[in-house]
Amino acid sequence: MLVYLNGDYLPLEEARVPVLDRGFLFGDGVYEVIPAYGGHPFRLEEHLQRLENSLRAIRMEPPLTRRQWREIFHRLLDPLGDADQQLYLQVTRGAYERRLHAIPGTVTPTVFVMSNPLAPRDPELVARGLAAVTLEDIRWQRCDIKAITLLANILAQQQARDAGADEAILVRDGLATEGTASNFFLVKEGRILTPPKSAHLLPGITRDLVLELAREAGLPCAERDIPVEELKGADEIWVTSSTKEVMPVTRLDGRPVGNGRPGPMWQKMDALYSACKARLRAGPTNQCHE
Ligand code: PDD
Numbered sequence: 001m002l003v004y005l006n007g008d009y010l011p012l013e014e015a016r017v018p019v020l021d022r023g024f025l026f027g028d029g030v031y032e033v034i035p036a037y038g039g040h041p042f043r044l045e046e047h048l049q050r051l052e053n054s055l056r057a058i059r060m061e062p063p064l065t066r067r068q069w070r071e072i073f074h075r076l077l078d079p080l081g082d083a084d085q086q087l088y089l090q091v092t093r094g095a096y097e098r099r100l101h102a103i104p105g106t107v108t109p110t111v112f113v114m115s116n117p118l119a120p121r122d123p124e125l126v127a128r129g130l131a132a133v134t135l136e137d138i139r140w141q142r143c144d145i146k147a148i149t150l151l152a153n154i155l156a157q158q159q160a161r162d163a164g165a166d167e168a169i170l171v172r173d174g175l176a177t178e179g180t181a182s183n184f185f186l187v188k189e190g191r192i193l194t195p196p197k198s199a200h201l202l203p204g205i206t207r208d209l210v211l212e213l214a215r216e217a218g219l220p221c222a223e224r225d226i227p228v229e230e231l232k233g234a235d236e237i238w239v240t241s242s243t244k245e246v247m248p249v250t251r252l253d254g255r256p257v258g259n260g261r262p263g264p265m266w267q268k269m270d271a272l273y274s275a276c277k278a279r280l281r282a283g284p285t286n287q288c289h290e
Pocket residue numbers: 033153178179180181182183201202203204205206207240241242243
C-alpha cells in the first residue's frame with residue numbers, strides 16, 4: 001500500500017517521521033477521516049473546510065491547497081479500484097530542533113495521508129443495534145477542533161467496552177454532547193433531534209448530511225440542547241460518523257431504547273443515506289458530491 005508523506009508516495013513500511021515531530025511529542029496536530037465510495041471521496045469540500053477550520057484554530061496555515069489534496073487522494077485511490085475506502089489525513093506542526101511547548105517560529109508541517117479499506121457494516125450488528133453507555137465528558141473546551149490528541153476519547157471508548165457497550169455518549173453539564181468518535185441523534189414523537197454545534201462537540205460531516213437529508217425528505221428535525229435525562233425516554237437513538245454512517249443504538253446504560261430494536265425513523269434515514277452513497281458511486285456529479 002502506498003501512502004503520502006511530505007510530498008512522497010511510498011510503501012507504508014517505509015514511511016517515517018522524526019521522533020521530535022510535535023505530533024509525536026505533544027499531539028500537536030489535526031486530522032480528517034474521509035470515506036470514498038466508488039473511488040470518489042464523500043463530501044470532500046466539507047471535510048477540507050473542516051480541516052482548514054481545525055488548522056486555523058491551532059494557528060497553522062493549510063500546508064496544501066484543496067487542489068493538491070484532491071490530487072493526493074486520487075493518486076492513492078485510483079489504483080485501489082471501486083472498493084470503499086477511508087482516507088486518513090494528518091497534519092502535525094512538524095519536527096522542531098528541541099521539545100518546546102511554545103509554537104516555534106519556523107517549523108515545517110508533517111503531512112501524512114493513507115487510504116484503508118472501509119469495511120461494510122456488519123449486518124448482524126446493524127440489525128441488533130449498538131449498546132451505548134452515558135459517561136461524563138472529561139475532554140477540553142475545544143472539541144470542535146479535530147485534534148489528534150484523543151486520549152480522553154480513547155479512555156471513554158475503553159470504559160464503554162469494559163461495560164460491554166460499543167460506544168459512550170458523553171455528558172457535559174447535564175447535556176449529552178456526542179459519542180467518543182461519533183455524533184448522536186435522538187428521535188422522540190416523530191422528531192429527529194441533535195445538539196447544536198458548539199465548542200463541546202465535533203461538527204460531524206455525517207451529522208450535517210443527516211440533517212440535510214431529513215430536511216429534504218420533510219422529516220421533522222431540530223438542533224437543540226439535549227439534557228441527558230431525555231435520552232432515557234427516547235424512541236430511537238442513532239450515532240453517526242464517516243465510518244459508522246448512521247447506526248441505531250438499541251441499548252443505553254443496560255436498558256432498551258424504545259422497543260429495543262432499530263426504529264422506523266432510523267430505517268428511513270439509513271435508506272436515504274445509502275441512496276446518497278449509491279449516487280456518488282455512480283459518479284461525482286450530484287448532490288452527494290465529491
Ligand atoms: N471520528 N465526534 C467525534 C469526537 C469524532 O471523532 C467523529 C468522527 C465524529 C463524527 O464526525 P464525521 O461525521 O465527520 O465522521 C463526531 C472519526 C471517524 C475518527 O476519529 O475515526
